[in-house]
Amino acid sequence: MTATVAIVGRPNVGKSTLFNRLVGKKLALVDDRPGVTRxxxxxxxxLGDLEFRIIDTAGLEEATEESLLGRMRAQTEAAITDADVILFVVDARAGILPADRPFAEMVRRSGKPVILIANKAEGGAGMAGAYDAFSLGLGDPVPLSAEHGEGMADLFEALMPHFPDPNEMEDEEDDPNKPLQVAIVGRPNAGKSTLINRMVGEERLLTGPEAGITRDSISLDWEWRGRPIKLFDTAGLRKRARVEDKLEKLSVADALRAVRFAEVVVVLLDATIPFEKQDLSIVDLVEQEGRALVIGLNKWDLVADQQGLLKDLKEKATRLLPQVRGAPVVPLSGLAGSGIDPLMKAVFHVYEKWNTRISTAKLNQWLSEALEANPPPAVSGRRIKIRYMTQVKSRPPHFAVFGNQLDALPKSYTRYLVNGLREAFDLPGTPIRVSLRMGQNPFDKERR
Structure with missing residues (x-):
């Protein structure tokens, strides 16, 4: 999905000139007289390797709603609502005027990421006005000259965090004809191969009471309710210290590779001896790889007090696996063939959550409430300031938090944000990534 960037500011600060520079054509009329764009x-x-939709807007002016200026302002406000990122432009030569301040406050209240542009700063001119722009409270200004093309590299650096990293981008198109990759992993003898045989309806995989029968990661094509699935059976994963045989080491490496290629991983536990230390390590591995997770309780037919045990195991999962809080826990029996439908419903549910994208506006509305409820701590007498947040990718959901002194932000506060995101946007059991990014002062030459 293409990002949308809106250029806003008071009249005659060079918004249309910047628009023409970014689209590479003189599409917008430009004149020294203010108010040309309506x-x-x-x-x-x-810009560089960034491609996006850009909106040029009329200059912001105070006016009644019924007047022409008021209707022009309404168009600009609509552009701010549509935008993912706002470029707020000021005239560096003229400095900050009283007309800039109410509109700076308006874009700040929008909750969208704002990049402050100090335009008309060619050849170092207007640097005093650029310094003055700090007073708007919109972060570090980017000095540039839209007319002469100076400072575009700095604008690229300022925009880049708001776009998915091309090196991190995955194919996020949910093609219904593309098989969903599901890996079944667990300790030896958890019943992985028996479950897959029951799912596909044939004795496709060798099974038996002996642990460690499966060596290779076997992929099988299957269909559930008309949706294509590629199932991966894997070798049982034991504690690393116990893996001495060379062949077993290769089998474990193959299983780990299957986890990395999967989209959803079902960690299969033996319901008669659940949540062993190795089970927790396997779940932790799945979370580190960023895969969607479902916990399957196999051999459920051997459990006497099923209702009581299920409640107890769900509570244990919440307590022992906080990093994937809310992951579905599904009782089933591979031998009896029960619980397969609930398992697959859970698989598709977590897959949908794994692909979640949240708008920047909703994220920052939640962030402001989270910061108000529990502000970041102070460091050396100065409070850590978190400015805004945006989602940079999905699969799994990955968010970037921007602010000052974030390198001193305690891990406990990052966990607070992750847990809040999980609860507010219904992301149970989905690994959540949070990157902390600090803005760089363009005038601080020592840091360059």
């Missing part, structure tokens, strides 16, 4: 104008922009 309607929103959209174009396809490119």
């Amino acid at each position: 309607d929103r104008r959209e174009g396809e922009a490119r």
Whole structure:
């Protein structure tokens, strides 16, 4: 999905010139007289390897709603609502004028990421005005000259965090004809091969009471309710210290590779001896790989007090596995063939959550409430400031948090944010990644 960037600011600060520079054509009329642009104008922009939709807007002015200026302002406000990122432009030569301040407050209240542009700073001119822009409270200004093309590299660096990293991008298209990759993992003799045989409806995999029969990771094509699935049976994973045989080491490496290629991983536990230390290690591995997770309680037919044990095991999962809080716990029996439908419903549910994308506006509305409820601690007398948050990718959901002194943010506060995201946006059992990013002062030459 293409990101949308809106250029806003008071009249005659060079918004249309910047728009033309980014689209590579003179699409917008440009003149020294203020107020030339009246309607929103959209174009396809490119800056470095970033491609996005850009919106040029009318200059913001105080006016009644019924007047022409008021209607122009309404168009600009609509562009702010549509945007993922806002470029707030000021005139570095003129400095910060009283007309800039109410509109700076308006874009701040929008909850969208705002990049402050100090335009008309060619050849170092207007640097005093650029310094003055700090007073708007919108972060570090990016000095540039839209007319002469100076400072575009700095603008690229400022925009880049708000776009998915091309090196991290995965194919996020949910093609219904593409098989869902599901790996079944667990300790030896948890019943993985027996379960898969029951799912596919034939004795496709060798099974038996002996532990460690499966050596290779076997992939099988299957279909559940019209949806194609690729199932991966894997070798049982024992504690590393117990793995001495060379062949077993190769089998374990193959199983780990299956986890990395999977989209959803079912960690199969033996319900008669659940949540052994190795089970917890396997779940931790799945979380580190960023895969969607379902916990299957196999051999459920051997359990006497099924209702009481299920409640107890769900509580244990919450307590022992906080990093995947809310992961579905599904009782089943591979031998009896029960619980397969609930298992697959859980698989598709966590897969949907794993692909979740949350709008920047919703994220920052939640963030402001989270910060108000529990502000970040102070470091050396200065409070850590978190400015905004955006989602940079999904599969699993990955969020970037921007602010000052974030290198001093305690891990407990990052966990607070992760748990809050999981609860607010219904992401049970989904690994959540949070990156902390600090802005760089463009005028601090010592840090460059």
